[in-house]
Amino acid sequence: MESKFKVGELVYYADDDTKHPYLIHEVRGNLVSLGLTDYPDTEQDYFTNISDIRKFTKSELLLAKDIMNSLLN
Numbered sequence: 361m362e363s364k365f366k367v368g369e370l371v372y373y374a375d376d377d378t379k380h381p382y383l384i385h386e387v388r389g390n391l392v393s394l395g396l397t398d399y400p401d402t403e404q405d406y407f408t409n410i411s412d413i414r415k416f417t418k419s420e421l422l423l424a425k426d427i428m429n430s431l432l433n
Contacts, residue, residue, distance in 0.1 A: 363387050363389070363390075363392075364410075364415075365384055365387055365392055365410055365413070365415070366384065366387065367384055367385065367386060367387060368383070368384060369383075369384045369415065370382070370383060370384075370415075370416055370421070371384060371392075371394070371413040371414060371415055371416070372413065372416065373412060373414075374411075374412055374413060374414050375412075379416070379420075381400075381416070382394040382395055382397070382400065382413070383395040383400040383401070385403040385404075386403070386407075390409055390410050390411070391407035391408065391410065392407060392408055392410055392413065393406075393407050393408075394408055394413075
């Protein structure tokens with residue numbers, strides 16, 4: 361069975377109300393390796409169970425894009 365999570369996707373921990381984004385570096389069955397909090401391009405030394413993370417919705421990603429664009433302009 362193929363995982364619903366893919367390398368390069370942004371996810372957040374299910375119990376994190378702030379929804380801090382993490383970058384997926386590797387997927388191994390039910391486990392994923394995420395980027396560090398402050399250095400997303402650097403892979404963490406451990407794997408996280410996929411039941412502990414969630415994907416951002418398309419509307420959440422579009423809102424974040426709008427916010428970033430307004431901050432950069």
